[in-house]
Amino acid sequence: MKPFTERTITIIKQIPEGHIMTYGQVARTAGNPRAARQVSRILHSMSSKYQLPWHRVVNAQGRIAFQDEEKAAVQRNLLENEGVLVLHNKVSLETYQYVNHEPYESI
Template identity: 65%
Template sequence: MQTFTERALRIIKQIPPGKIMTYGQVAAAAGSPRGARQVTRILHSMSAKHSLPWHRIVNAKGQIVLRNEEARFFQRKTLQEEGVEIDKDDRIDLLKFRFHPIAEEEKIDCFKNPL
């Protein structure tokens, strides 16, 4: 059985360029709907070690919330380079850019289970 951290790392790594997830969404997908702060800690402490696309994680309102100006600029710039539209208040349209990961049990091997 995987730990919350292992599941969260796997989910974060799945987020493709041009898509985003919220802290709470990652936490819920990893099995802890109230674990958004844990996701923040994982991103802070493990992004470099695991090459996580940390810039693709935003708050529940779809907003970039980093306090560090350099990190905030990097996140905004990198997301825009990936095609994510960000308004003047650093908000992203969640309906348009949110990524919905597929749980492992939902994946279908089309060779073993043809439709």
Template identity: 65%
Template sequence: MSPFTKRVIELIAQIPPGKVMTYGQIAKFAGSPRAARQVVRILHSMSSKYSLPWHRVVNAQGEIAIRDEEASGYQRFMLEEEGVSFSGHKVKLSVSLFEPEEWEMGKDY
């Protein structure tokens, strides 16, 4: 596993209930600010294996990026159950965006 992939998994695993992070934000904190699409691939392929809270990751505009209507509805339901605020179809990032601290990172998974 690459250091970037490990870091992405660590970051996603640390997103607390009621908060979200964006793909780009995760890429930046993991050390590769232009790798948001790679974060998508990692999230898709590793969510089950590492029990990642995949539903807490949204795009830079606060939108659920899943195109399937049923799956995106399920993601929104899960976020709302955790107390994430929406304005229309977008997460209120000003309220729900998670900004990890350096000391929170570094767990082994």
């Protein structure tokens, strides 16, 4: 497994319940600020295998990124079950965004 993928998995696993991160934020934290789409692919292909809390990752505006309403509803329900308020498929980044101020190496 590539180092970026390993770091991404570690970061996503550490998002606390009731908080979210954006795809770009995960990519920056993992060391590649231009890899938001790669984070999306990692989530899509590895969430089950690594038991990732995929529902805690949203787009840069705080929106649920799924176009499919059924998948969006699953993510919305999982977030709401953790106490995250989701209005019109959007989460307040100001309220719920997890910010780890430590550099990756200390995660």
